[in-house]
Amino acid sequence: MRLQPEHLATLLAIVDTGTFDAAARRLHVTPSAVSQRVKALEVEVGQVVIVRSAPCRATSAGEVLVRLARQQALLESEALAGLTAVAGERVDLPIAVNADSMSTWFGAVLGEVAAWDDVVLRVHVEDQDHSARLLRSGEVLGAVTSDPTPVQGCSTEPLVTLRYVPAATPGIVERHRSRRGIDWATMPLVRFNDKDDIQQRILDRHGVTNVPPTHQVPDGGGFVAAVRAGLGWGALLTTQLAPGLESGDLVRLGSRDHVDVPLYWQRWRLPSERLDRLSTALRTAAEAAGPTARRRTTRPAAATPATRHTRR
Structure with a gap:
C-alpha cells in the first residue's frame, strides 16, 4: 500500500482547520475534492480517519x-526553504505550551523567534494531558509539559521548575485567624479550573479535609486580580506575587509553603534545523528565567506531575 501525498495533506488540512470547507480553502480545491480524498484515504487504509464533528477530529x-x-x-518545507529559488519560504512550527510559561519565561522565546524570517510559530496553550495527546496525534511538533515521560517517537529534556506560593x-x-x-478550613480560595490542584495540595499539607469556599476564575490576569481583590487566597508564581508584596496588597501565607512544578520540553526526534533552533531558544530562555523558575539539571527519579500547568 502506498499512501498518496495529497490525501495525507488533505487530512492534515482538515485537522488543522476543523472543517472540510476550511480545508478546501487552504488547499485551493473544492469541498467535494476534499471529501473524495478523505474517502479514498479511508479506502486505502481500511479505517475511518476523520470524525465528522464540529470541529472535525x-x-x-x-x-x-x-x-x-x-x-x-x-521535512518538505525545510527542503524547499533551503533552495535558492524559494528563498523566504517559512517553515510551520506548531507547538504546545502551558499557560503559566506563556505568561512568564516563554516570552523570551517569542522574542528570539521574532528575529527569524524562516519560521511561522503556532502556539497551542494546553494542559499537560492535552499536550501529550497533541504530540501523539501529530498536531504539534513539540510541547512544554510537566510530564517527564516522553511520548513515543519524542525526546524529552528538563527545562525549569515553576514555584507557586500561597498568598492573600x-x-x-x-x-480567618485562629x-x-x-x-x-474556612478561608475562601481561588482556583483556575477543575484541574488546578495546587491549592488543594497545600491544604492537604495542613490536614484540611473539608472543602473551603472555592471560587473559580479561569483567566490568567483575572486569577491574579481575584486574589489581589480579596476574593480568596491563591497560589501565585513568584513573579506574580512580588508586586503585591511590595505594595502591601498581598501577604505570603506560611514562610515555607510552596509547590514546585517541574517542566520539560518534548519534541519529535526529526532531523530539523529549525526545530533544533527552537529547542536551543527554549533552553536559553529556561536558563535565564531567574527568580520565576529554577533550572533543573537532573531528571527526578520519580516525578509526580502537577496539573497547575493548565492554569493561565
Whole structure:
C-alpha cells in the first residue's frame, strides 16, 4: 500500500482547520475534492480517519496518519526553504505550551523567534494531558509539559521548575485567624479550573479535609486580580506575587509553603534545523528565567506531575 501525498495533506488540512470547507480553502480545491480524498484515504487504509464533528477530529487511526503528514510537511518545507529559488519560504512550527510559561519565561522565546524570517510559530496553550495527546496525534511538533515521560517517537529534556506560593490580602487573612494561625478550613480560595490542584495540595499539607469556599476564575490576569481583590487566597508564581508584596496588597501565607512544578520540553526526534533552533531558544530562555523558575539539571527519579500547568 502506498499512501498518496495529497490525501495525507488533505487530512492534515482538515485537522488543522476543523472543517472540510476550511480545508478546501487552504488547499485551493473544492469541498467535494476534499471529501473524495478523505474517502479514498479511508479506502486505502481500511479505517475511518476523520470524525465528522464540529470541529472535525482525527480518529485513532487518523492520528497516526496526521503525524506522518506533519512530519512529511516539515521535512518538505525545510527542503524547499533551503533552495535558492524559494528563498523566504517559512517553515510551520506548531507547538504546545502551558499557560503559566506563556505568561512568564516563554516570552523570551517569542522574542528570539521574532528575529527569524524562516519560521511561522503556532502556539497551542494546553494542559499537560492535552499536550501529550497533541504530540501523539501529530498536531504539534513539540510541547512544554510537566510530564517527564516522553511520548513515543519524542525526546524529552528538563527545562525549569515553576514555584507557586500561597498568598492573600491582609484583610482576608485577619478575618480567618485562629489560635494556631490561619484557619485554612474556612478561608475562601481561588482556583483556575477543575484541574488546578495546587491549592488543594497545600491544604492537604495542613490536614484540611473539608472543602473551603472555592471560587473559580479561569483567566490568567483575572486569577491574579481575584486574589489581589480579596476574593480568596491563591497560589501565585513568584513573579506574580512580588508586586503585591511590595505594595502591601498581598501577604505570603506560611514562610515555607510552596509547590514546585517541574517542566520539560518534548519534541519529535526529526532531523530539523529549525526545530533544533527552537529547542536551543527554549533552553536559553529556561536558563535565564531567574527568580520565576529554577533550572533543573537532573531528571527526578520519580516525578509526580502537577496539573497547575493548565492554569493561565
